[in-house]
Amino acid sequence: MPDLLKRLVAPIVVVAIVLLAIVSMVLDRRSIVEGDRRLPWWQAAMLEATAPIERLISAPIDGIKGVYRDYVDLLAVRSENVRLARRVAEIESENMQFREALVTSGHLERVAALRDDVEIPMLPAEIVGLDVTPWFRSILLDRGAEAGIQPGNPVITYDGVVGVVTATSAHAAKTMLLLDHQSEVDALVQRSRARGIVRGAGRGALEFEFFVREADVVVGDEVVTSGLGGIYPKGLRLGRVAEIKAATGQLTQIAVVRPAVELGQLEQVFVMLRRGPTMELLYRSNAPDGDLAGPAAVSSPPPGVGAEAASALEGSDGTIVGSADDASIVEGSGVAP
């Protein structure tokens, strides 16, 4: 009998471990569906141990990359300087128009009063690791729950959306990139307001599936978040339409979108720590008879993360932006560029 037990130990251990792994997958799948991504202690411990070591190992890699990039940047700095000076002048001029419009319509004070409510605190975080397999597109950040990051927080850069935090430990956070197959963002075409879902295609591009077959979209259109879906605020830049697929055999039209953010070159990102509690109020005010619709409709929006932005208050650290059609975005203070 003891001999039989001894012989059975190995098969039992093998079956138990395989079953454990499969049950883990099922449970994890359920937690994704239910939106609960709290990490078990052993996974949190693993993240805690990994992040600082990866940061340490990344340092020399970043150093070499930084020296090379600085050299390349230096070559183009003069022409870039001239271009930026011209751009600043344009933006200052636009700014004056917006301010004038707001003062004229009497809404400046109300907008300023709302500012504190709608500012979203943003936390800068360093990327310390990337998913090494080509099947998952995720990154590891060096800040976690202790800094206020929670699963579901949007992650952005100056150029646009990066992804969403999926799990956190005390000092690290796993973030799923837009490119991941599981990533889905409710989006719209900035020009025509055609709505749809932007999905990760796993490779370097995104797929924009429109809700209607005859959506008004052309190559070069800017795609932004719609604000629906509960994760991303409205108006964050997702990318630009690079190709429109023929709709033959499909119920809906699909466009290929090139991400606004160079997701392979990321070093630092900003985590939006919450969605502003009064943001929905602002969105509602974008209706044609809304308070902010009038003044903001006077000019074209500036580029950047606030590509949707249609006005800005000069001299404020955080900025509230009114909208043209329904465009609105709130940029947080403190970490803003």
Next chain:
Amino acid sequence: MKSTLAVLALGLFALVVQGALARAIAPPWCPDLAWLVVVGIGLRWPGFLSGFVISALLGFAMDSVSGSLVGQHAVLRIFSYLAAAIASRQLDLSGGIPIALLTLALSVAYGFGIVSTRAIFLGPEPLLVEVLALAVAQGFVHMVCVGPIVGLVDRIVNRFADEELSRRGSLALGYSSYPGRGRS
């Protein structure tokens, strides 16, 4: 025990290094070093059960830093380990080329395994051609890197073999604890 801890530490170190390395070398051109350690264990590790457990642990560790479902890499690493262990006992894998070819085959199978399990749990997946292209690309990278990693596992096995052989007889499933002896 020392050898088990040493090879586990090697696998975890590889996991951390590859995460940082991926920042400079984008996937699929960045090798999955921790998976290569699992393959190395399958090829060189004398004890079946301990190798199996180490592979599962490294799989769960990978799951905790990757965007995968918890258990996804664990299951596939277990199968990679089993495939490598069976191949090392059934096939003549002497020399670098046979091991490199085995690694390519296992790497492609691993890619399809990931995509299949994800399709089961999370829904539609990309085109077959796309999956094959990515899997083969990373497979070639793994072919290049497998030699040094297997060498490291080999060194750990040999480093502790004499010490542990004096304290322990044959291991579970009848595999000798001394490398190269096969079934006892």
